[in-house]
Amino acid sequence: MEEKIRAYELSKTLGFPSKEIVKVLHDYQVSTKNHMSALSEYELDVIFEYYTQKNQVKDFSIYNEPKKAKKEAVEAEAVDDNTEAVEEEISVEVVRKVRMVDTRVNTVDLDRIDDEKLEEFIPDNIKEESKKQKINQKKKNKQLGNKQKQPVEETLKRKEKKEKKEEKVHVLIPDEITVGELATRLNVPATEVIKKLMVLGIMASVNENLDFDTASLIVEELGGTFEKEIILTEEDKLFNDVPDLPEQLKPRSPVVVVMGHVDHGKTSLLDTIRNSNVTEGEFGGITQHIGAHRVRVGDKKITFLDTPGHEAFTAMRARGAMVTDIAILVVAADDGIMPQTIEAINHAKAAEVSIIVAINKIDKEGANPDKVKQELTEYGLVPEEWGGDTICVEVSAKKGTNIDQLLDMVLLVAEMRELKANPDRAAKGTVVESKLDKGRGPVATVLVQNGTLRVGDIVVAGTAVGRVRAMNDDKGKAVKKAGPSIPVEILGLSEVPEGGDIFYAVDDERKARDVVEARKFKEKQDRQKKASAISLDNLFEHIEAGKVKDLNIIVKADVQGSVEAVSQSLMRISNEEVRVNIIHGAVGAITESDIMLASASNAIVVGFNVRPTPGASVSAESNEVDIRLYRVIYDAIEDIEKALKGMLEPTFREAVTGHAEIRTTFRVSGVGTIGGSYVTDGKITRSSNVRIVRDGIVIHEGMLASLKRFKDDVKEVASGYECGLSIENFNDIKEGDVVEAFVMEQVEV
Numbered sequence: 001m002e003e004k005i006r007a008y009e010l011s012k013t014l015g016f017p018s019k020e021i022v023k024v025l026h027d028y029q030v031s032t033k034n035h036m037s038a039l040s041e042y043e044l045d046v047i048f049e050y051y052t053q054k055n056q057v058k059d060f061s062i063y064n065e066p067k068k069a070k071k072e073a074v075e076a077e078a079v080d081d082n083t084e085a086v087e088e089e090i091s092v093e094v095v096r097k098v099r100m101v102d103t104r105v106n107t108v109d110l111d112r113i114d115d116e117k118l119e120e121f122i123p124d125n126i127k128e129e130s131k132k133q134k135i136n137q138k139k140k141n142k143q144l145g146n147k148q149k150q151p152v153e154e155t156l157k158r159k160e161k162k163e164k165k166e167e168k169v170h171v172l173i174p175d176e177i178t179v180g181e182l183a184t185r186l187n188v189p190a191t192e193v194i195k196k197l198m199v200l201g202i203m204a205s206v207n208e209n210l211d212f213d214t215a216s217l218i219v220e221e222l223g224g225t226f227e228k229e230i231i232l233t234e235e236d237k238l239f240n241d242v243p244d245l246p247e248q249l250k251p252r253s254p255v256v257v258v259m260g261h262v263d264h265g266k267t268s269l270l271d272t273i274r275n276s277n278v279t280e281g282e283f284g285g286i287t288q289h290i291g292a293h294r295v296r297v298g299d300k301k302i303t304f305l306d307t308p309g310h311e312a313f314t315a316m317r318a319r320g321a322m323v324t325d326i327a328i329l330v331v332a333a334d335d336g337i338m339p340q341t342i343e344a345i346n347h348a349k350a351a352e353v354s355i356i357v358a359i360n361k362i363d364k365e366g367a368n369p370d371k372v373k374q375e376l377t378e379y380g381l382v383p384e385e386w387g388g389d390t391i392c393v394e395v396s397a398k399k400g401t402n403i404d405q406l407l408d409m410v411l412l413v414a415e416m417r418e419l420k421a422n423p424d425r426a427a428k429g430t431v432v433e434s435k436l437d438k439g440r441g442p443v444a445t446v447l448v449q450n451g452t453l454r455v456g457d458i459v460v461a462g463t464a465v466g467r468v469r470a471m472n473d474d475k476g477k478a479v480k481k482a483g484p485s486i487p488v489e490i491l492g493l494s495e496v497p498e499g500g501d502i503f504y505a506v507d508d509e510r511k512a513r514d515v516v517e518a519r520k521f522k523e524k525q526d527r528q529k530k531a532s533a534i535s536l537d538n539l540f541e542h543i544e545a546g547k548v549k550d551l552n553i554i555v556k557a558d559v560q561g562s563v564e565a566v567s568q569s570l571m572r573i574s575n576e577e578v579r580v581n582i583i584h585g586a587v588g589a590i591t592e593s594d595i596m597l598a599s600a601s602n603a604i605v606v607g608f609n610v611r612p613t614p615g616a617s618v619s620a621e622s623n624e625v626d627i628r629l630y631r632v633i634y635d636a637i638e639d640i641e642k643a644l645k646g647m648l649e650p651t652f653r654e655a656v657t658g659h660a661e662i663r664t665t666f667r668v669s670g671v672g673t674i675g676g677s678y679v680t681d682g683k684i685t686r687s688s689n690v691r692i693v694r695d696g697i698v699i700h701e702g703m704l705a706s707l708k709r710f711k712d713d714v715k716e717v718a719s720g721y722e723c724g725l726s727i728e729n730f731n732d733i734k735e736g737d738v739v740e741a742f743v744m745e746q747v748e749v
Contacts, residue, residue, distance in 0.1 A: 004038035008412055011035075014051065019416050024050050035412060036384045036391065169222075172229035173215045180206040182215055186222055196221045234518065238460075238511050239504045244422040244450075252421045253294070253301045253485035254414035255323060255447065257353075259344035260330035265360040268397035269330055270306060273407070291433035291445040292487030293474040297407045302414075303447070303485050305432060323430050323447060326354045326413055328406070329381075333359050333367035333394070337375040339586055343593060345379050346584040350601055354413050355381060356391045358406055363396040421484035427453035427505040431461050432487060434496045442466075442493045446503055447485070454481045458509045459493065462501035463523065465516045466493040467509070551578050551644075552603035554594050555585040556610050558697045562633070563587060566608050569637050578644055589696025590627060592619045599623040606636055609698050611691075611740065614659075614681075629654070631701070655745045658682025658719065662737040671706070673731040674724050677739060684723065685716040688741035692733060703728045704741075 011018035018035040024047055039047070171185045179197070183190040183206075190206050196218050197204050204210065210218070212228065219226045258266050274293055292305050305324060327348040331341055348355050357376060359369045373383045373392060382388020391409050395402045433445040444461065446453070453459075457468050469492035473479050482488040494516075497503070506512050553570055557563045567582040574580045583601055584594070590605055590612035596619070598605050605612075605620070607629040612620065620627050630636040664676040677684075684690075684707065691701040705726040707714055717723040727733065 004040070005044070006036060006038050008035045010039065010044075010047070016051070017415060018412065021047060034384060034389065035416065169219075169224040171219050171224050171226045173212055173219070173226050174229040174231055175212050176209045177212075177215050178207055178209055179204050182210065182218065186219065186224055188222060192222065193218055234511065235515050238506050238508065238515055239428075240426075241428065241504075244425070248422045248424065249420035250423060252419050252483075253303050254325045254410060254417075254419055255303045255305065255485055256326045256328060256410060257305045257324040258328045258330060259348060261332070261335070261338040261340040261344070264330045264332040264335065264338070264341070265397045266330050269328075269358060269360060269395070269403075270304060272397045272400055272403055273304065292447060294486065295407070297404075297411060300411055301485075302407065302410055303487060305447070305487075322351065323432070323449075324351070324353050325417065325419055326356060326410055327351075328410070329355055329357045330360050331357060331372050331376075332361045332364075333369050333372055334361055334364045336368075336372050337379070339588065342379065342586055343584065343597075345381065347597065349380075350583055350597070354417065356393065356406070356409055356413060357381065357383075359392060359394045360397055362394045363399055363401065369394050419485075421450045423452050423483045425451040426507075427451035427457065427459075427482075427503075429453070429503055431497045431499055431501040431503060433499060436496050440491055442496045443489060443491060444493060444497055444503075445487060445489050447487045448482050450484055451505065452481050452483045453488065453490075453505055457505040458507070458512055459490070459503050459505055460512050460516060461493065461497040461503035463516055463520050464493040464495045464497040464501075465509075465512050468492050551580050551640075552583045552598075552601045553580060553640075554598050554603050554605045555582055555608070556590050556594060556605065557585075557587060557608035558610055560587050562608050566606065566633055566636060569633060570606070570640060573637060573641050573644065575644055580640070589613050590616050592616050595619040595623060595625050598625045604628060606630065608633065608636065610696055611693050611698060613696065631698070653745055654742050656682070656740060656742045657688060658684050658741045660684050660717075660723070660725070660739040660741070662733055662735055662739065664735060665733055667731075672726055673733055674706075674726050675733045675737070675739070676722070677725055678722050679717050679719050681719050682741070683716050683718045684725070684739070684741045685743075686714070688743060690727060691740050691742070692727070692730070693738040693740055694734070694736070699737075700727065700730050700732075702730055 005013075007021050008018040011021055014021075022035055025043060028046055028050075169186055171182070173182075177185075179193050180190050183193045186193070194204065194206075197210075197214075199221075200214075200217065202214065216226050258270055260266050273295055292303060294301050294303050327344075329341070329344055329348065331337065345355070357372075359372050361367060362369060369392075373386065376383065376390065376392070377386070377388075381390040383390055383392045385392075391413065393402055393406045393409055395406055397403075427448050428450045429446050429448040431444050432447050435443050437443045442464065444464075446461070453468065453471070455468050455471050459466060459468055468490050470490070471479050471482065472489045473482070474487055479488065555563055555566050555570070557566060563585040567585050571580050571582055583603055584597055589610050590607050592613070592615045594605055595612075595616050597603070598620075603625075605625060605627045607627060609631055611629070612627055617627075619625070628636065628639065630639075658679060659681050660677040660679045662675040662677050665673055666676070667673055684704075686704060686707045688704060689701070690704055692699050705728040706724075707717065708724040709717060709721070714723070725739065
């Protein structure tokens with residue numbers, strides 16, 4: 001069978017963007033294919049017809065040169081024979097062309113005719129009568145004198161005063177304004193404003209604040225017009241972050257992050273891409289690692305971010321840094337979709353970046369790329385060859401197979417997205433990595449996203465400020481400037497900024513330092529009084545305040561069936577005010593990665609028969625992420641339904657008192673299995689409820705049957721001490737199990 005040409009291959013041949021070829025097929029309703037689709041003979045005919053029509057020859061005069069030369073020769077001969085006749089004919093033709101007058105116009109512009117000429121058309125008797133009228137009018141005006149002028153002037157003044165009174169006052173209203181200030185802006189006494197407030201049922205003094213809605217009502221009541229007053233902060237004035245005009249934007253390189261499950265070859269793929277693009281003698285290869293690097297593909301470049309994983313990717317997104325354009329999802333052909341692969345998919349989708357799947361290790365025994373593609377469809381990633389829109393490339397990072405094709409696909413997606421920035425303005429971007437170097441001081445790797453960063457620029461990043469003293473690119477080479485999509489390492493900041501901080505290049509160093517001091521003060525205030533994050537307890541308050549439209553939930557459970565059941569049940573309880581979104585669901589314990597995703601997405605974590613890891617618990621507390629743990633699926637559904645309706649009234653809440661690790665077990669006749677344990681944190685009390693957790697999964701929940709230190713019964717055992725314990729009606733305890741002790745505390749409503 002003859003091999004068919006694909007759309008993007010045809011675009012390279014014709015020299016036109018592949019998206020334009022796809023658009024032609026769509027516009028002419030030939031097909032709904034994409035840039036990876038193979039084109040039929042009929043579709044090729046349509047495209048060729050379109051481009052031949054579009055690119056027609058505009059001037060055919062070059063083809064008429066022989067005829068033109070012959071005509072000129074004949075004309076020259078005619079001139080020699082009868083020059084006088086030809087000149088006469090030409091003269092007539094010229095006159096004919098010049099004297100073209102539109103005789104249909106029947107109006108005459110009298111202003112363009114002199115008064116003297118106009119009087120020639122007036123009869124003598126009419127002239128005499130007109131002179132007499134003019135003389136009489138002059139006499140009359142002289143007799144009236146100033147008596148006539150005064151009433152006219154007074155009338156004009158009264159008219160102006162009336163118009164001024166009828167003109168509506170336009171008022172600028174900020175978020176809050178005092179009664180007195182509003183009266184001043186309305187140009188009315190404060191008592192007028194107070195009267196109108198009393199009519200609305202509001203008792204307020206001159207110095208009391210009114211919100212925007214109330215103030216706008218008063219303005220309307222007093223016959224004025226209003227608009228929202230936008231007050232620019234010092235940061236707004238300093239950064240001047242105005243949108244760019246379309247004509248200022250120029251194409252930029254795509255920024256790519258590589259994500260996927262551990263051991264699936266992320267690092268190997270990055271190393272292969274990096275090494276294949278290092279030319280010999282180029283500063284001895286890559287001399288230092290700055291957290292990002294650039295590779296050249298033909299006449300274009302791609303920027304890769306070397307993030308250690310999707311945790312860092314999400315941490316940056318949590319700080320509002322939308323850094324990457326494309327995510328390459330690495331999946332091993334012999335292993336398939338794994339838990340971290342699912343997390344990576346959900347993180348990339350939440351960040352709204354384009355996903356390209358690199359099916360790695362195709363050279364290994366047992367590789368099955370089709371199985372990987374089938375698994376991808378379960379998570380909404382349908383390969384293009386199966387009718388979807390996800391690009392899948394089969395590669396081998398070890399042997400370098402199809403790496404060039406993968407890079408071509410990255411450029412193709414970038415072309416379809418039309419990535420642009422304005423290089424001709426002050427720089428703005430994101431801090432990718434930062435560290436404190438003993439010899440060089442604070443060092444930050446930044447990605448310029450708009451504008452151009454230059455050595456000597458004053459930079460503000462988070463609470464760090466300073467002048468760029470030196471700048472190195474990803475090859476370790478000193479550079480003077482860096483444009484959009486270029487990562488560089490900069491020196492000169494006052495302190496180490498945080499990853500994900502937005503940086504700006506500014507003109508005024510004094511104002512920059514004032515802004516940084518204000519930020520530090522605000523951070524201190526925020527630490528003292530943190531704004532409450534969304535939890536089930538305050539969800540209804542957020543709904544009433546109009547702050548919540550989507551309730552994001554992360555579901556973790558002991559088995560996949562439970563994940564699906566909980567997710568489907570929770571999604572069904574969406575209502576008109578709030579839509580429930582399950583942004584991630586997986587099997588296993590609640591991890592720090594789950595907490596970071598929840599923090600970035602303002603989500604609630606629902607655990608079903610699982611427990612959070614110690615690190616996750618600490619992270620949840622510091623990031624104010626609400627974790628809800630359940631053993632019965634209906635309890636979870638009921639709680640969230642009540643929260644949506646504002647009826648959540650918890651009577652009891654679980655409080656974990658301590659953890660103990662089972663280090664050995666032995667059986668005692670008549671008693672059962674005793675666990676020799678070590679209390680790792682908190683304390684274990686004889687009256688505690690306990691649950692046995694094995695590999696993050698709850699396998700039993702009950703009461704302590706006994707608690708001993710050596711041979712003595714004790715009421716409690718504190719952290720750092722050993723003990724022996726047994727569980728009521730449960731003997732299947734094993735080494736490595738964790739005993740979690742908890743009590744149910746009554747919560748005041």
